[in-house]
Amino acid sequence: MVERSGPHGLSSQMERTRSAIVAAARDLADTGAEITMPKVAAGARVSEATAYRYFPDLLSLLRAAVMSEDLVAVLRSATRSDDPVERIGQAAEILGRAVLRRQGAVRVVVASTIAKPSTAKDRPAHRFGLIEHALAPWIERSGSAGRSDVEQLVRGLALVISAESLFALIDLCDLAPDDAIAGLVTTARQMTAAAVAAAVATPAAD
Numbered sequence: 001m002v003e004r005s006g007p008h009g010l011s012s013q014m015e016r017t018r019s020a021i022v023a024a025a026r027d028l029a030d031t032g033a034e035i036t037m038p039k040v041a042a043g044a045r046v047s048e049a050t051a052y053r054y055f056p057d058l059l060s061l062l063r064a065a066v067m068s069e070d071l072v073a074v075l076r077s078a079t080r081s082d083d084p085v086e087r088i089g090q091a092a093e094i095l096g097r098a099v100l101r102r103q104g105a106v107r108v109v110v111a112s113t114i115a116k117p118s119t120a121k122d123r124p125a126h127r128f129g130l131i132e133h134a135l136a137p138w139i140e141r142s143g144s145a146g147r148s149d150v151e152q153l154v155r156g157l158a159l160v161i162s163a164e165s166l167f168a169l170i171d172l173c174d175l176a177p178d179d180a181i182a183g184l185v186t187t188a189r190q191m192t193a194a195a196v197a198a199a200v201a202t203p204a205a206d
Helices: 012-030 037-044 048-054 058-065 071-078 084-101 103-115 117-122 126-142 147-160 163-172 177-201
Strands: none
Touching (some): 012 058, 037 048, 037 058, 058 103, 071 084, 071 126, 084 103, 084 163, 103 163, 126 147, 163 177
């Protein structure tokens, strides 16, 4: 009997193997532990060579396993306020918690894209979606006159609301994870409050 192909054009057995590898990567990521292909292969009960036949590198495996979470939907369900300062604080908290929950996987992704910048486009860029959604009500009220200021704020916030900043606070500043997230939240709120205040002080010309 000929086995039917799965959604990836694989036979049923190959699809089961691929699913086992993805599930093992997801389970390992959820522990927050360091992720390596040998560990994933062991969790999936396949050889490392088999794992590499399905995924040429860890980055491609992590894209399939753990990098598709919709953090904007989390923010949308968490906030009822139109206050940009409050909303950006929630965005920073959500991203920080998501990074900590799967920090082993996130560290692999960050390291991979630093070592090979051409792969940076494969990162999910959750931060930008979160920041833009958090600021959306304020941007709509502000109109197009201050668009350059908004873009500058988004770029500045992207440096703060990020895995890299969280890891710097934990690894280099020796902060506890909760304190590191609190630092991201405080800085993001301060930056946003300053931008909102500046916009109020300098109304758009008619």
